[in-house]
Amino acid sequence: MAEAHQAVAFQFTVTPEGIDLQLSHQALSEIYLSGVRSWKKRIIRLKNSVITGVYPASPSSWLFVVIAILATMYTRSDPSMGLIAKIQDQSMSTQCQAVLSAVVFSTMLWLMLIFTMRLCLKQLLSYHRWMFEQHGKMSNTTKVWVALVRIFSGRKPLLYSYQGSLPNLPVPAIKDTVKRYLESVRSLMDDTQFERMTKLATEFESSLGNRLQWYLKLKALWAANYVSDWWEEYVYLRGRSPIMVNSNYYGMDFLYVTPTPIQAARAGNSIHSFFLYRRKLNKEELKPVSSATSTVIPLCAAQCERIFNTTRIPGEETDTVQHWQDSDYIVVYHKGRYFRLRVYQAGRLLSPREIEFQIQRILDDPTAPSKGEAKLGALTAGDRIPWAKARAKYFSSGVNKRSLDCIERAAFFVTLDDDEQGMMGDDPAASLDRYAKSLLHGKCYDRWFDKSFSVVYYKNGKNGINGEHSWADAPVVAHLWEVRKGRDFQLGYTAEGHCKGEVDSSLPQPQKLKWEIPAECEEQISQSLAVAQALADNVDFHVFSFREFGKGKIKKCRVSPDAFIQMALQLAYYRDQKRFCLTYEASMTRLFREGRTETVRSCSSESTAFVRAFFDDNTPSADVCRRLFRAASEKHQLLYRMAMTGAGIDRHLFCLYVVSKYLGVESPFLKEVLSEPWRLSTSQTPPQQLELFDIVNHPEYISCGGGFGPVADDGYGVSYCILGENMINFHISCKHSCPDTGSQKFGAQIKKALHDLIQLLSPNQKEPNKTEDGQQEVKKDK
Structure with a gap:
């Protein structure tokens, strides 16, 4: 085979005349060009480190x-x-x-x-x-x-120019954190429960808390960020349950358009775009990301370092994140086979048309999967300890180790899916739900969930992305995904739907990875698949676009769109469950060096007061509800800003708990706080690069955003994306095993809550009134 011949630089044979030495000039040329490319990257890194160092x-x-x-x-x-x-x-x-x-x-x-x-x-x-x-x-x-x-x-500035100038995340005072915590749970507890929790908090603040705080301040003086390394290790890497559904998240393609229906062509432009992005990332030519509220304020870019060539390695006690400096290939999965696809030839990046050609070769390859190969990826979808043991036992040497190393060192992972997905068919709403579930877990064996990110290309040209969560948060992957989608139109396609450009016919065939999977390992693969399949089947997902109004109309009411949606979620949850719950909204702390996230506790005393008034028969008029709503939304904005500026509650309490475990001391207060369930987990995924898409003149070029699985067995996961002036996309997840939750049902409640709030806030509209089923509608102001 040609690729096997090119894999060696020389051959020699012994003849009667002596030794006949044959050099492969193409192989030597490849070695030389690869070395030149490697040295160029080293020189660029050295130059950038100097420029960044004196910035x-x-x-x-x-x-x-x-x-x-x-x-x-x-x-x-x-x-x-x-x-x-x-x-x-x-x-x-x-x-x-x-x-x-x-x-x-x-x-x-x-x-x-x-x-x-x-x-x-x-x-x-x-x-x-x-x-x-x-x-x-x-x-x-x-x-x-x-x-x-x-x-x-x-x-x-280069991408990392501001890193040395970003402030360190401050450690809040114990008394402030305890006070804010008690304030956040007051509306969720009755008087007896709150009195008991207040006593625990007071005892903690006056005794053990000060001792733990001393150690935390010491760490803050020594480390760049007192939270991030522990957060990565204890929240993500030490989790022993499956990361599929529980941790990984996804992002969708364009909602209404598919640039080409040809699967290989879509992959060609997309993969080429990813490597162009990586080239800019390596040269630090990407513009530093700034705060959405102030373009002069830079955000920490530390998470960008591990976007490519990164994987999560399973361990029996804890996983690790492994990053390599470079990788000139990707690994492609199709019909149970794994292929190594080099994207560089003679030192240059393959053109989109050449990558399409190589992808088509994989699609046309009739080779059957090796024994045990087809569902091998299920190991990454199941529990972590069995995967760690199987990796150590069956993939630590020989051909299995070489093939596994190939997957783990790849720039990223690609799946060529045989299904068709997207908004299509007679029931587009149901098709979106299937699309979301496919991106979240697929068939449970056709993704490599440990890779930093995996890209899925469907048979009809749609695509999507699945991200592993430990190494970075969703906005980092979202930035990459937005650039990739925008470049789709810059690269373009021919009239037939193929990528533009010519093909070098001498390109070697993609290399099929080899495996020798013993029967015992196959049994473990089946067990992991059973665990993952049960988890996937239990996920209830609903995705919908709300188009009746958007942030344009909300802003006319002089309300923050995010606060408006969070209040709508509180209203919807109370209608759905007839109670309030601890609510998690993710907020970033990237204003600080190596910052990741903080929690905004959206269910506050102000929000519960508003919701109760909204459903109260004795509320005299809409004016009272409007006043309470304003107070609740302003409180939410305050909590959000405090979380962003290092004055949040949950990361501080989490780190205090970690210190207590290191010291071997028990804190009833911290133990109870850290065990409280988040039955409503929410996150906004705002577009970061609005200049890439003209959604005013081309509203069809919008994405549906992305989503994640439910955090609690009896709760909801809600991701929302505010697009343009007149659209809000929602991704809702829960579990079929809980009889009290339902994604479709909760979606309907969110729609109703959004309408209720806009009618309440709009002038000359209606005021609250009860319907026959006890839910609230609106009547005219008196």
Whole structure:
């Protein structure tokens, strides 16, 4: 076979005339070009580390400082106040002494200026009062602050330029966290329960809490972020249950259009786009991501480092995240076979048309799967301990180790799915639900859930992405996904639907991975598949687009769209369950170095007061409900801003709990807090790069966003995406095993709650009134 011949650089045979040595020039050329590419990447990394290391100054500013100091010396002035003279080496000539000592002093002065500028920028980025100011009204202090941030931010920053200037996440005071916690659960407990919890909290604050806090402050002084490493390890990597459904999440393709119905062509443009993104990432040419509320405020980019060439390695006690510097191939799964597909040839990235050609080769390959190969991926979908034991026993040597290494070191994982998905058929709503479930878990064996992300290409040209959660949060993968979708139209397709460009006919065939799976391992694969299939079958999913109104109409009511939706979710949940519950809304803390997430406890005393008034027969008018709604939405905004600025509750309590475990002490207060179930887990996935899609003139080019599985057995997972002015997409998950929940039912309650709130807030609309079933509708204001 051609690819086997090209795998060696030379061959030799012994003949009567001597040794006949045959060199493969193509193989040697590939080795040379691969080495050149590797060295280029090293040089780029070195250059970028220098540029980032001196930011917000530039390397060229050193020369400016040197010239300035030398110029002052020729004017017979001494800006160093005698330091230059002290630096001079008497063994050199007078002129050399002067020049060398001036250069040394200039370098020291330059480094001091850089340190000062970075310190000033760090202090400026620690200012967060701007976030608490009324929308559209900026104080003079904040105006001065914005100007100073722009001055000290430098020009043309690289992706990681701000990392050294970002402030560290502060450790809140124990008394503040305890106070905020008690306030957050007051409306969820009766008087007896609250009195008991208050007693536990007071005892903790006055005794053990101070001791744990001391250790946490010590860690905050030493580590870049006192939360993130423990969060990654204990929340994600130490979990022993399946990561499929429980941890991994997904993102969808365009909702209404499919650029081409040809599966291989869609994969060609898409895979090429991913590697273009990786090239920019490696060169740090991606623009630093900024806060959605202020474009001058950079967000931490540390999570971007592990997007590609990363996998989760199973362990019996804890998993680990492994990242490699480079990988020039992907692994493709199709009909039970795994293929290694190189995307570089002679040192260049394959064109989209060439990748399409290679993908089509895989689709047309008639080779049957090896024994035990077809459902091998189920090991990554089941419980972690059996997978860790199987990996150590059956994949630690020989051909299995080489093939597994190939998957784990790949840039990312690709599945060529035989199904058709998307909004289609006579029942588009049901088709969206099937699409979501397919992306979340597939057949439970046709994804590699351990990879940093896996891309799924369906038979009809639709695609989607499944992300592993431990290494980064969803916005990082969403940024990549948005760029990839936007580039689909830049690369384009021919009239027949194929990728543009020519094909090099000498491309080697994709290499099918080899496996030797023993019967015992096959049994473990079957057991893992049974666990994963039961989990997947239990997931109840519903996806819908709400198009009656969107953020445009909500903003006219002078309400934050996110607060509006969160209040609607509270209203919907109370209608659905006739009670309130602890509610989780994810908020990012990337304003701080290595920040990840914090929890916004959306179910507050203010929100429960509003919901109760809304359903209360004795509420005199809509004015009372409107006033209570305003108070609830303002409280939610306050909680969200506090979470973003390091004053949240849950990460602090989590870290205190970890410290208590290290010290071997028990805290009844922390134990109870950490065991409380989140029956309503919510997250917003806002578009980050609006400039990529003109959804005003081309509303068909919108995505449906993404979603995740339910957190609690008797709860809901709700992801929502606000698109444009007139659309909100919802992804709702729960479990069939719980008789009290239903995704379709909860979706209907969300729609009703959204309508109720907009009618309540809109002028000259109706006010609350009870219907026959006890639910509230609206009547005209008196």
